[in-house]
Amino acid sequence: MGRHSCCYKQKLRKGLWSPEEDEKLINHITKFGHGCWSSVPKLAGLQRCGKSCRLRWINYLRPDLKRGTFSQQEENLIIELHAVLGNRWSQIAAQLPGRTDNEIKNLWNSSIKKKLRQRGIDPNTHKPLSEVQNEDKALAAAVSKNSAERAAASEAENSNSKASSSAADHYPLVESSRPPAPPPTHEFFLERFVSSHESSTGGCRPNSDFPGYLSFQQLSYRPDTGLSAHPNTTLFPNSNSSRPSDMISEFNSSMTTSFLPSIPSPILKPSISLPPSTSLDVNAVHNWNNGSTFGSNGGGSSNGSSSSSTELQNSASFFENGGCFSWAPMNCVKSKKEAEVHPLEGETDDNKWSEYLQASFLLGTTIQNQAAAQDIYSETKPEAQFSTDGLSTNLPRSQQQQQPSEAADIYTNHLQRLAATYEQFS
DNA sequence: AACCCCATCAACCGCTTAAAG
DNA sequence: GCTTTAAGCGGTTGATGGGGT
Numbered sequence A: 001m002g003r004h005s006c007c008y009k010q011k012l013r014k015g016l017w018s019p020e021e022d023e024k025l026i027n028h029i030t031k032f033g034h035g036c037w038s039s040v041p042k043l044a045g046l047q048r049c050g051k052s053c054r055l056r057w058i059n060y061l062r063p064d065l066k067r068g069t070f071s072q073q074e075e076n077l078i079i080e081l082h083a084v085l086g087n088r089w090s091q092i093a094a095q096l097p098g099r100t101d102n103e104i105k106n107l108w109n110s111s112i113k114k115k116l117r118q119r120g121i122d123p124n125t126h127k128p129l130s131e132v133q134n135e136d137k138a139l140a141a142a143v144s145k146n147s148a149e150r151a152a153a154s155e156a157e158n159s160n161s162k163a164s165s166s167a168a169d170h171y172p173l174v175e176s177s178r179p180p181a182p183p184p185t186h187e188f189f190l191e192r193f194v195s196s197h198e199s200s201t202g203g204c205r206p207n208s209d210f211p212g213y214l215s216f217q218q219l220s221y222r223p224d225t226g227l228s229a230h231p232n233t234t235l236f237p238n239s240n241s242s243r244p245s246d247m248i249s250e251f252n253s254s255m256t257t258s259f260l261p262s263i264p265s266p267i268l269k270p271s272i273s274l275p276p277s278t279s280l281d282v283n284a285v286h287n288w289n290n291g292s293t294f295g296s297n298g299g300g301s302s303n304g305s306s307s308s309s310t311e312l313q314n315s316a317s318f319f320e321n322g323g324c325f326s327w328a329p330m331n332c333v334k335s336k337k338e339a340e341v342h343p344l345e346g347e348t349d350d351n352k353w354s355e356y357l358q359a360s361f362l363l364g365t366t367i368q369n370q371a372a373a374q375d376i377y378s379e380t381k382p383e384a385q386f387s388t389d390g391l392s393t394n395l396p397r398s399q400q401q402q403q404p405s406e407a408a409d410i411y412t413n414h415l416q417r418l419a420a421t422y423e424q425f426s
Numbered sequence B: 001a002a003c004c005c006c007a008t009c010a011a012c013c014g015c016t017t018a019a020a021g
Numbered sequence C: 001g002c003t004t005t006a007a008g009c010g011g012t013t014g015a016t017g018g019g020g021t
Helices: A019-032 A037-044 A050-061 A072-085 A089-094 A101-118 A129-159 A186-202 A216-220 A244-258 A282-289 A309-321 A336-341 A350-370 A397-401 A404-425
Strands: none
Touching: A019 A037, A019 A050, A037 A050, A072 A089, A072 A101, A089 A101
């Protein structure tokens, strides 16, 4: 495979970026877009490799990034997505507007992992640690048994060496003596996702070799919500819809009549067009970069205190519509590769769709309920205040409960993203 | 004050994948 | 179909700062 030619060039700066470099990069991308990243350093007058410029932009300078600490909702969402997606940080990040895969990965490795372990959950498998330890012991026992049996078999084989082909050839003593299993395919992943989803509440022992077995029901079910989390409960009991948008429509109306006051139903997120004369104020970006909210003094997007996902979309629209940028907002550009790992890629079975949406539904339910109840991942932090706008609120819990529509919006956004992703590949 | 330890996070590295030639 | 290039992704590293001794 080819290496970045720029990586071989000498005299390229490495390490932390200076404010001057940031400004150069911002200025360049503001005026011309990034185009081909390998040409950016030269055109922008930077002694950096194009890859480095790209990373700096994506992870730090991009105006639609949401800086600051992660809210509890975001953390819980990351945990739940990780249970399904594993270490696919970019896909997890796609569900959290304004967050980068790098940021999420760092958070996972530095904080969430630890928290999960403290709560007795294995961060890799999302199973209780005790169960994992038991499995480890069982595995160790099996291995030692295997060794003993092998030794015995070997001894027996030696003693019968003159005999015809060993019985062990035809009847392997232990599973592990078979050839290694092929690597998991997408179908495998899908199957395990679905089966784990079913088995987690169906009394069957979950599959142990699939990291994402901990189902959304387990994660999310709250008996006090009045929502059925029974595995056989379909999200759309009367639905024959196979199209995600139809299903979401139905979902919205059903949710509206059941417990949500109102949920906006459009599949597409709102996009506010800004005046063509609007331009990016580099200082505004820097202010934002230093902790201020982008747009508070520059582009006239909205007030600085509300950086909701909608606003992020708006700023993305701004850059797209303004014709300055060639980059697209997160979640809008999906690679084909993403489709490959999508749990429902190529899946036309309504049942699986329903299951996946059910998972999403429960995921959203979790988000909605987090203000009112702690799921198994949550720390008991009655005083917790979420610093991230859009997903957060400083209201007391009792008041948060009275504002389901906000949580519903968040959930609907998640659901819509999942649906849009599916629609793209169906 | 000096040192050590640890957590955090920006950045790098190496690999895979997709697209272009 | 092969090679090269560019982009994207995930794992890892290293600088930095805070807290403890």
